[in-house]
Amino acid sequence: MLQISTGPEQLWEVDYRAADSITLNGQPFAWDMADLGEGRFHVLHEGRSYNAEVVSTDYATKNIVLKINGQRVELNAKDRFDLLLERLGMSNAATTKVNELKAPMPGLIVDIRVTPGQTVQKGDPLLVLEAMKMENILKAPADGTVAGLKVNLRDNVQKGQVLVQFA
Known part of the structure; x- marks a missing residue:
């Protein structure tokens, strides 16, 4: 079972x-x-009849962006474990200090949305990685400050390569 939301x-x-x-x-x-x-x-x-297109997916945050008949729809999913942690008041307890963001797959950096020194909150968009003709918005895994960018616009990256470092 999944709980899917497009907003509160x-x-x-x-x-x-x-x-x-x-x-x-x-x-x-x-x-x-x-x-x-x-x-x-x-x-x-x-x-x-509906035309649907997957614009981006973020499996870590269970966030999916679709275009349905040209209209953008952002879905957030919670599985039974997410719901259990939420009921126990531990949804934020599972987060840990993150020092870097790594590429989840090989691809091309097509947009950089942060600069060193910028403060970000969990879920803020950091970079856009194009892979297999799909744009994937890579988001901040936790609150923090961008210490450095390890890639430039139009760089090809490999899976596991460090993209952003946090202070």
């Missing part, structure tokens, strides 16, 4: 564990989806 007012519970069905807020969710390649999909739901 929009919240859905999605159960995808059954191989042949998905439920949305406890109700069956019937859809037909065609993979068009390169993160693009065509979806049919209740007689309506």
